[in-house]
Amino acid sequence: MSMADPASPASPANPASPASPASPASPASPAQKLLEVRDLRKAFGGGDGATEALRGVSFDCYGGEFLGIMGASGSGKTTLLNCVATTLRPTSGTVLLQGTDISAFSNAQLSDYRGSRIGYLFQGYELLDSLTGSENIILPLAIHNEQATVISSRLSELAAFFEIEDVLEKFPAQMSGGQKQRVAAARALIGRPDIVLTDEPTGALDTRSARTLMEKLALLNEQERTTILLVTHDANAASFCSRILFIQDGVIFHELRRQAPGEERADYYQRILAVMTHLNGGSANVL
Numbered sequence: 001m002s003m004a005d006p007a008s009p010a011s012p013a014n015p016a017s018p019a020s021p022a023s024p025a026s027p028a029s030p031a032q033k034l035l036e037v038r039d040l041r042k043a044f045g046g047g048d049g050a051t052e053a054l055r056g057v058s059f060d061c062y063g064g065e066f067l068g069i070m071g072a073s074g075s076g077k078t079t080l081l082n083c084v085a086t087t088l089r090p091t092s093g094t095v096l097l098q099g100t101d102i103s104a105f106s107n108a109q110l111s112d113y114r115g116s117r118i119g120y121l122f123q124g125y126e127l128l129d130s131l132t133g134s135e136n137i138i139l140p141l142a143i144h145n146e147q148a149t150v151i152s153s154r155l156s157e158l159a160a161f162f163e164i165e166d167v168l169e170k171f172p173a174q175m176s177g178g179q180k181q182r183v184a185a186a187r188a189l190i191g192r193p194d195i196v197l198t199d200e201p202t203g204a205l206d207t208r209s210a211r212t213l214m215e216k217l218a219l220l221n222e223q224e225r226t227t228i229l230l231v232t233h234d235a236n237a238a239s240f241c242s243r244i245l246f247i248q249d250g251v252i253f254h255e256l257r258r259q260a261p262g263e264e265r266a267d268y269y270q271r272i273l274a275v276m277t278h279l280n281g282g283s284a285n286v287l
């Protein structure tokens with residue numbers, strides 16, 4: 001099934017609006033800028049040994065987008081995502097979430113941001129071994145003192161969506177890699193975050209599990225308009241994104257957009273490979 005590009009900033013603003021019954025100002029209008037990254041720079045170390053991991057990265061992520069950042073190993077993807085997640089402080093530049101500079105957050109705002117406004121899905125699952133699947137998933141809500149009925153209905157909804165009902169009572173050691181990652185995805189989503197940040201979520205998965213995970217994320221984006229920012233070196237994973245920014249040596253140098261409506265994913269994948277091949281002297285270098 002083709003994926004529309006609901007968040008495309010280039011799409012006309014609500015073409016059917018004059019005749020349609022007026023809805024109150026929607027909190028998630030299609031072209032709302034959720035994230036604005038401006039001239040982000042990050043240097044590690046100092047003097048001669050300094051590494052400039054980010055050298056002035058600027059982009060916007062719109063509400064409802066499935067935005068990919070693609071680049072070879074060492075290009076600065078993880079550094080970028082960690083700056084957005086506030087687990088790493090940039091050397092300079094700003095990240096605005098709905099117009100507010102996240103570096104200016106108070107401690108309370110920062111804890112709300114990390115705890116409820118972003119969901120994080122890691123390459124290595126990061127599940128707690130001593131907790132069952134469902135306990136892992138609801139942990140973020142339990143910490144926030146959410147009502148039991150709310151927790152249980154959201155848990156059932158996500159468990160059905162990610163097809164992990166049969167591992168909810170199992171421990172991570174009893175799950176396959178794909179199941180662990182879908183449990184981790186449910187955990188990232190349980191608090192209905194404004195944006196899901198994910199770093200190489202398919203990196204530890206076999207091809208089939210990787211595909212299942214990406215299909216689920218794409219469906220979630222399409223059906224619930226969940227905003228996702230994914231960084232990856234994997235063209236296959238990137239081909240599920242509605243738009244892809246390419247990063248090399250800490251700088252964004254190219255953008256591809258899945259042609260809406262209906263560009264086949266296989267064709268989009270070929271266009272992604274062409275960019276990587278052209279700029280890296282061969283897709284084999286994209287590791």
Ligand SMILES: Nc1ncnc2c1ncn2[C@@H]1O[C@H](COP(=O)(O)OP(=O)(O)O)[C@@H](O)[C@H]1O
Nearest residue numbers: 044051053071072073074075076077078079080
């Ligand atoms: N904590 C760190 N200390 C020093 N250098 C780092 C650190 N983290 C990343 N780097 C360097 O920054 C560059 C970008 O790294 P990273 O963001 O991890 O790239 P990617 O995720 O695209 O593989 C690399 O040259 C890497 O070696």
Ligand SMILES: [Mg+2]
Nearest residue numbers: 077078079199
């Ligand atoms: Mg990385």
